[in-house]
Amino acid sequence: MPRTSRRLTFSAPGHQARGRILDAAKARDTSELWSVIDPNCLQRSSRMRVQMPTKSAPSSTxxxxxxxxxxxxxxxxxxxxxxxxxxxxxxxxxxxxxxxxxxxxxxxxxxxxxxxxxxxxxxxxxxxxxxxxxxxxxxxxxxxxxxxxxxxxxxxxxxxxxxxxxxxxxxxxxxxxxxxxxxxxxxxxxxxxxxxxxxxxxxxxxxxxxxxxxxxxxxxxxxxxxxxxxxxxxxxxxxxxxxxxxxxxxxxxxxxxxxxxxxxxxxxxxxxxxxxxxxxxxxxxxxxxxxx
Incomplete structure (x- = not known):
């Protein structure tokens, strides 16, 4: 019985995306992982970080x-x-x-x-x-x-x-x-x-x-x-x-x-x-x- 590869490949578009996710996770490429999940996710995350209110300490002034x-x-x-x-x-x-x-x-x-x-x-x-x-x-x-x-x-x-x-x-x-x-x-x-x-x-x-x-x-x-x-x-x-x-x-x-x-x-x-x-x-x- 031939030895199967650990890398999974899929023919359907959804399966292809899942394969890219697994590849990116193995390579620890977070940018690739985020782009596969949602190309706009990084932009929304940055906007959320900017808009979140922060609790500032009293200034020295x-x-x-x-x-x-x-x-x-x-x-x-x-x-x-x-x-x-x-x-x-x-x-x-x-x-x-x-x-x-x-x-x-x-x-x-x-x-x-x-x-x-x-x-x-x-x-x-x-x-x-x-x-x-x-x-x-x-x-x-x-x-x-x-x-x-x-x-x-x-x-x-x-x-x-x-x-x-x-x-x-x-x-x-x-x-x-x-x-x-x-x-x-x-x-x-x-x-x-x-x-x-x-x-x-x-x-x-x-x-x-x-x-x-x-x-x-x-x-x-x-x-x-x-x-x-x-x-x-x-x-x-x-x-x-x-x-x-x-x-x-x-x-x-x-x-x-x-x-x-x-x-x-x-x-x-x-x-x-x-x-x-x-x-x-x-x-x-x-x-x-x-x-x-």
């Missing part, structure tokens, strides 16, 4: 825009509230002045950096939040309260130009402080969340020392509360509130850290850096009272 909006709102709210503390009379104004003092400004930068995705973005957001707050604060002073206006010189002339110069110097000084301090606090907040055990604890303690520095300086070197008047009480309460606010914010953020924590390192870093922080606030207070 959208995320950056959302971050920018949040930073602008945070800074604008901080600057507006700090201005209201100066503008509103009575107990309400004093309360706002105490709440939104130096520690509150630093906490905004620390929180903004804590939730940033990278340390570079943490530095930018921390500095940007304080820069916006500073610009809003002094712009409102310049336009609404106008406390630079109405002064009189010794010879009876107008002191408006001197008042404007004082506002300009204060704005430039606090803008520089906002850029440097905001970037530093933003990075510290970010590393307190993402760093290793020792680094995160070190950054958390350093952040507390910088935030509580103004309050510690007032408690140690400003004996205003020893005088039995309202200003002394206000100064003492402001200093205590700075220390308490820094403690609550730093401990809350550090406790949210998912990785391992080291509270003894936090305490040691806070104690050690507090010495430097108090000295820095002494320089700041000296510049503020003499040159601004």
């Amino acid at each position: 959208q995320s950056r825009t959302g971050l920018l909006v949040r930073v602008l709102l945070l800074g604008a709210g901080l600057g507006l509230t700090a201005f209201l503390g100066d503008y509103v009379a009575g107990d309400t104004g004093q309360f706002l002045t105490v709440v939104f003092s130096g520690a509150a400004w630093g906490c905004c930068a620390l929180v903004a950096g804590y939730f940033a995705v990278a340390w570079t973005r943490a530095a930018v957001t921390g500095a940007a939040a304080l820069v916006v707050a500073t610009l809003v604060y002094y712009t409102l002073i310049l336009v609404i309260s106008r406390r630079w206006q109405g002064g009189v010189t010794e010879d009876g002339g107008s002191a408006d130009l001197a008042g404007l110069a004082s506002i300009a110097r204060a704005t430039a000084f606090w803008l520089a402080a906002s850029i440097c301090g905001g970037a530093l606090l933003g990075v510290l907040g970010h590393l307190a969340r993402t760093g290793d055990t020792f680094l995160s604890a070190l950054c958390a303690g350093t952040g507390w020392a910088l935030l509580a520095g103004q309050g510690l300086y007032l408690l140690l070197f400003a004996p205003g509360w020893l005088i039995a008047d309202m200003f002394g009480h206000f100064l003492f309460f402001s200093a205590v509130f700075n220390v308490v606010l820094a403690s609550v914010v730093v401990c809350t953020l550090y406790a949210r850290r998912a990785a391992r924590r080291s509270w003894p390192v936090v305490a040691a870093a806070a104690f050690g850096v507090s010495v430097v922080s108090v000295a820095l606030w002494g320089v700041v207070e000296g510049v503020r009272t003499s040159a601004l």
